Amino acid sequence: xTSGVIQAIITSSVMLLVPVMWAAAGEAVGExxxxxxxxxxxxxxxxxxxxxxxxxFGGTLWEGWLLAAPGGMLIGALLWFLYVYRQCNxxxxxxxxxxxxxxxxxxxxxxxxxxxxxxxxIRSIRIPGLASIPWLGPAxxxxxPLFYLGVGACAVLYxxxxxxxxxxxxxxxxxxxxxxxxxxxxxxxxRLLAVVIACVFAALGGAxxxxxxxxxxxxxxxSGQGFxxxxxxxxxxxxxxxxxxxxxxxxxxxxxxxxxxxVSSLAGVPHDAWLAAPYVIxxxxxxxxxxxxxxAATGVPFAPPTQRRxxxxxPRLLS
Amino acid sequence: MATSEDLLxxxxxxxxxGVPPEPVRGSVALRTxxxxxxAVGAFGVICVAVLVLGADPLLVLGKMISGSLGSQYDVSExxxxxxxxxxxxxxxxxxxxxxxWNIGGDGQLYVGxxxxxxxxxxxxxxxxxxxxxALCVLAGIAAGACWAIVAGLVKVLVAGNEVIVTLMLxxxxxxxxxxxxxxxxxxxxxxxxxxxxxxxxFGSFWQTGFxxxxxxxxxxxxxxxxxxxxxxxGFGIRASGENLDASRLAGFxxxxxxxxxxxxxxxxxxxxGALLVVAVxxxxxxxxxxxxxxxxxxxxxxxxxxxxxxIPSAALFAVxxxxxxxxxxNAGVSPAITYVIQGVIVISFLAxxxxxxxx
Numbered sequence: 001x002t003s004g005v006i007q008a009i010i011t012s013s014v015m016l017l018v019p020v021m022w023a024a025a026g027e028a029v030g031e032x033x034x035x036x037x038x039x040x041x042x043x044x045x046x047x048x049x050x051x052x053x054x055x056x057f058g059g060t061l062w063e064g065w066l067l068a069a070p071g072g073m074l075i076g077a078l079l080w081f082l083y084v085y086r087q088c089n090x091x092x093x094x095x096x097x098x099x100x101x102x103x104x105x106x107x108x109x110x111x112x113x114x115x116x117x118x119x120x121x122i123r124s125i126r127i128p129g130l131a132s133i134p135w136l137g138p139a140x141x142x143x144x145p146l147f148y149l150g151v152g153a154c155a156v157l158y159x160x161x162x163x164x165x166x167x168x169x170x171x172x173x174x175x176x177x178x179x180x181x182x183x184x185x186x187x188x189x190x191r192l193l194a195v196v197i198a199c200v201f202a203a204l205g206g207a208x209x210x211x212x213x214x215x216x217x218x219x220x221x222x223s224g225q226g227f228x229x230x231x232x233x234x235x236x237x238x239x240x241x242x243x244x245x246x247x248x249x250x251x252x253x254x255x256x257x258x259x260x261x262x263v264s265s266l267a268g269v270p271h272d273a274w275l276a277a278p279y280v281i282x283x284x285x286x287x288x289x290x291x292x293x294x295x296a297a298t299g300v301p302f303a304p305p306t307q308r309r310x311x312x313x314x315p316r317l318l319s
Numbered sequence: 320m321a322t323s324e325d326l327l328x329x330x331x332x333x334x335x336x337g338v339p340p341e342p343v344r345g346s347v348a349l350r351t352x353x354x355x356x357x358a359v360g361a362f363g364v365i366c367v368a369v370l371v372l373g374a375d376p377l378l379v380l381g382k383m384i385s386g387s388l389g390s391q392y393d394v395s396e397x398x399x400x401x402x403x404x405x406x407x408x409x410x411x412x413x414x415x416x417x418x419x420w421n422i423g424g425d426g427q428l429y430v431g432x433x434x435x436x437x438x439x440x441x442x443x444x445x446x447x448x449x450x451x452x453a454l455c456v457l458a459g460i461a462a463g464a465c466w467a468i469v470a471g472l473v474k475v476l477v478a479g480n481e482v483i484v485t486l487m488l489x490x491x492x493x494x495x496x497x498x499x500x501x502x503x504x505x506x507x508x509x510x511x512x513x514x515x516x517x518x519x520x521f522g523s524f525w526q527t528g529f530x531x532x533x534x535x536x537x538x539x540x541x542x543x544x545x546x547x548x549x550x551x552x553g554f555g556i557r558a559s560g561e562n563l564d565a566s567r568l569a570g571f572x573x574x575x576x577x578x579x580x581x582x583x584x585x586x587x588x589x590x591x592g593a594l595l596v597v598a599v600x601x602x603x604x605x606x607x608x609x610x611x612x613x614x615x616x617x618x619x620x621x622x623x624x625x626x627x628x629x630i631p632s633a634a635l636f637a638v639x640x641x642x643x644x645x646x647x648x649n650a651g652v653s654p655a656i657t658y659v660i661q662g663v664i665v666i667s668f669l670a671x672x673x674x675x676x677x678x
Contacts (some may be wrong), residue, residue, distance in 0.1 A: 036484060063543060090480055093669060096662045099613050103658025104368065110653040111372050158664045224390040227486045234480070261417045279487045279494075283473070286484055290477040 009252070009259045010139040016242075017251030019044070019209040023229035024199020024247055025154045025240045031163060032238055033194030034297035035083050037155050038094025040202045041226030042101025043051040043075050047206030049105040052217030054274050056113055059226035065146065065207045072203030075209075076196035084191045087301035097227075106219050106279055113217060122146060122211050123184075132279075146208045153201070154240040161240065170194055176296035177302040202226065224279065234289045246285075253278040342422045357671035358666075361664045382649040383642030384476050395529030395614045397637045402536035403608070404427065404633035404640075406591035407615025409543050410467075410584040412624040416547065417560040423470055423485030425612020426492030427463040427585040431592025433492075439515030439596065440504060445547060448518025455519060456593045458477035459554050463589015464563040466492065471581030484485040489612065496603055506602065508551045514601040521598040528617065532598035537630060544626035548618075556580045588612070610640055610657070617665045636661060 023044055024082065030037050037043070050071045051064035059067070079097065082088045130141040161167040170179040170190055177187045201267050210217055228250055236243035257274035325356055387393050395416040414421035435675040442451055450658045466488055474478040504512040514520075520538040521530040547553035556565035595607055618636050622628035643657030 025482055028567045082670050088666075091422075091664060092415075094612065094618060095422055095616055096666050096669075099487070099617070099658045100666070102661035103655045103662065105658075106655035107368075107372055107653040107659065111657070114444075134510045213464045224486065224490045227483060227490075230480075230483050234483075247603075270502060272494045276491055276494050283484055286475050286479040287473055293651065294480075 003261065005259055007135065008134060009136065009255045012144075012258060013248060013251040013255035014139045014143055014147065015212060015251070016145065016239045016254040017247040018150055018212055019205040020225055020229045020232055020250055021154065022146075022205030022208055022246055023202045023226060024232035024243045025150070025157055026198040027206070027229055028233045028236065028238045028243060029157060029170070029201075029299050030194050030198030032174045032295055033170045033191050034177060034295060034302065035080075035191055035195050035198070036090050036094070036294075036299040037079065037083070037195065037198050038091050038093075038230070039079055039097035039101070040198070040229055041222055041224070042094075042098040043072060043079075043199050043202040044206030044209065044222045044226045044229075045073060045098075045101045045105050045220070046075060047203030048217055048221050049109065049206075050314035051207035052113060053108075053208040059095055061211050062106060065085055065122070065211055066202065066205040067206035069200050075203065076199030077192070079199060080192045080195040083195065083239060083301070086316065087303060090299050090301070103219060105217075108222050109217060125241070134229065136206045136274035140245050144208075144212050146212060150208075151244055154244050157197075157240040174297050177297050178305075181304055187304060197249065202229075202297075206228070208249065228278060228282050234292050235285045235291060238295070248319055250281065253281050327652070336668060338472045352506065353671065357667040359400070360671070361667040364663050365660050368658065368663075369652065372656065374650050377665060379650050379652055379656075385419060386559040386631045386649060387642035393641060396641045398529045398533045398632070400610075400637040400640050401633045402532040402598070403535040403611040404594055404615060404618050404636055405540050405629050406587045406594070406631055407611045408622060409615075409616035409626060410463075410487035410588035410591070410612075411616045411619035412622065412626060413543065413547065413556065413584045413587070413627060414467075414580045415560075416624050417556045417577060418563075419471070419474065419481045419560075419577055419580055421467060421485055421581060421584050422482055422613075422616065423467055423488050424584070424588045424591075424615045425608060426485070427588035428474050428595070429464045429489075429492040429496045429594040429609040430466045430611050431459035431463040431589030432596050432603050432607065433495055433592075434458040434589070435593035435596040436499065436504065436512050436515060439519055440513055444516055448516065451516060451519035452521070452597050455515065455597050456590065459589045459593025459596070461589070463592065464586040465579040466589070467585020468578055471578040474581075475577055485492040493497065493516040497605065498604055499603055504603075511600075511604045512602045515596065517601070519597060520601045530598050532594045535590075539590065540626050543583070547626055551634060552576060552579065553677075588615070614661055615638070617661050618639050620665055620669070666670070 023040055027037060027040055047068040049069045049258060054064035054067050055061060061179065061306055079093075082093050082097075083090050124142055124144045125148070127141040131137045133141070158169075161170065169180065169185050170193075172183070173190045173194075179281060180190070181187055205225075206222060229247075230268050232246040235249070237244035254277075257277055260269075261271060261274055346647060367377045369379050387391075387397055400507045407428060410427060410602040412426040428626060435458055439455045446454070458574055460559040467485075470481045470484045470488060473484045497511055506513045511661050513551050521532065545641060547557065555566060555571040555573070556579070558569065559571060559573045559576060563573065590610060591611060596602065600607055614636055618629060621635065622632035638658055645658065646652045646656065647654055
């Protein structure tokens with residue numbers, strides 16, 4: 001294996017980690033507040049679709065990426081209504097949401113976007129000086145701006161979760177929602193913020209998938225990346241900074257799959273075996289992380305003891 | 320901590336689906352309204368989706384009904400689709416009863432199909448057809464069960480998240496199917512494996528896809544229903560979903576039951592895959608199971624996880640699926656709209672708490 005191949009693997013591994021890094025960082029916030037969003041795959045798919053649609057109908061690449069954020073907000077509000085407000089089972093609702101998202105994007109894609117292709121992806125920005133560090137420089141400091149923004153966003157989330165009053169409240173909501181309620185916090189409102197953050201990040205990650213890695217939208221373009229993000233959250237122990245490293249492991253698995261198929265001495269290995277690598281690693285992560293503990297209330301719907309709301313008669317009618 | 324009272328009544332305040340039970344109060348009119356609201360809501364959302372796709376919702380509805388119930392051929396298609404839907408519903412319903420979220424019906428179906436084809440192509444032509452069919456089906460059942468037990472073992476031994484593991488196993492099974500389709504067993508002409516000897520495949524009634532598979536599926540649903548309701552192990556599986564502490568204190572080997580629940584569910588999905596091979600396609604075809612694995616979860620939820628109710632529930636979803644598959648030709652709408660229809664209906668019934676699981 002030549003040094004050129006190794007450099008290419010390292011560089012593309014950093015490029016490929018961007019979508020899952022965004023998605024996993026947001027998901028960590030959601031899980032910290034007690035919402036396990038299995039629907040993350042569907043949110044990523046919708047984000048990727050929004051970006052592709054905006055670009056197809058004449059928007060710039062940046063407009064495509066940024067408009068995934070309001071889309072993610074709306075999706076987050078919907079999922080909050082189901083997961084938190086209506087207290088649906090988060091796992092089955094998330095899986096069904098993925099089904100709906102797959103159906104919506106596939107049907108709309110076949111109706112309006114077939115044959116459309118983005119030929120350009122967001123150009124990478126070279127940071128002078130740092131980019132000439134051997135090995136690391138071209139990989140980390142000559143990357144898409146979405147990578148820099150993502151690492152910055154992870155740092156912001158880390159500060160938010162662990163060094164602010166808001167983060168403390170959010171984590172309390174995810175560990176003991178009853179205690180948080182007794183302390184005067186609104187579990188519903190905090191979880192609304194958390195789910196919206198999770199979905200905005202997942203949608204931006206999905207959009208990044210369209211705009212960096214694939215350069216196009218296709219049916220089921222995410223192919224399990226959202227679920228991989230769920231494992232990265234465990235690997236990073238709900239810490240957005242460690243999640244960057246965890247995401248890099250999966251970027252590396254992806255990059256190996258792309259690069260090693262071109263190495264002639266490994267030609268006998270079937271292509272599907274390379275494709276399987278990220279999924280096998282994901283299972284290995286779940287098995288290996290046996291000490292990892294989800295926040296206690298993650299995935300458990302919470303019914304506040306008293307619901308004093310002016311529109312309280314509406315849910316009473318509906319339920 | 321569980322008290323002795325829990326041992327007497329193995330119930331908690333919460334359903335398996337996580338929806339706190341609310342006693343149904345009020346007049347008949349109000350209760351009917353409660354039932355109608357989610358139906359109307361789901362219908363509205365689906366109509367909007369169809370309008371966005373540029374089609375007439377009423378036309379689409381008409382085409383779906385005429386395309387699934389309009390002729391003998393269409394009805395037999397519905398019966399054909401029902402068989403794997405019942406079995407994939409069982410693959411979800413049995414583990415869900417124990418609060419084990421087996422999302423892996425899709426992957427278990429694919430490994431079942433792959434195992435059936437591998438056995439069917441390798442066992443040899445001297446074996447009589449009926450025996451070969453039985454061997455294929457058994458291989459599919461075994462493969463599906465093993466595939467699911469992997470997730471069960473991860474859950475039991477390291478307390479790993481079974482949702483993530485089953486989802487990854489789905490993707491891996493999809494790759495395995497892709498490998499047999501393109502690799503050693505490739506047929507060469509069209510993207511599928513070689514077909515198994517014709518003696519091993521089921522015939523068909525009425526010159527259509529309708530054959531014995533549906534009766535096998537119904538028989539399995541009855542058997543699993545009896546198992547879940549009338550045996551100690553079945554009760555233990557349900558009890559561990561209702562109240563884990565109480566079922567432990569009552570002496571159930573909960574971990575063994577959990578692995579068994581995964582194995583039984585996986586066996587059903589593997590059987591679905593094997594039946595798709597011996598009864599429908601005779602080969603592994605890319606995407607052959609894509610509309611069954613995840614839809615099986617919806618089928619199980621609508622059936623409230625009861626094996627016997629899976630039969631009408633699967634019939635409903637089969638009608639939607641068969642009606643939807645012809646839409647691209649009849650109404651210019653992608654068949655992917657069936658995912659939206661199925662998902663929106665079940666989500667709205669979950670959100671309005673019409674669907675509850677009482678065990």
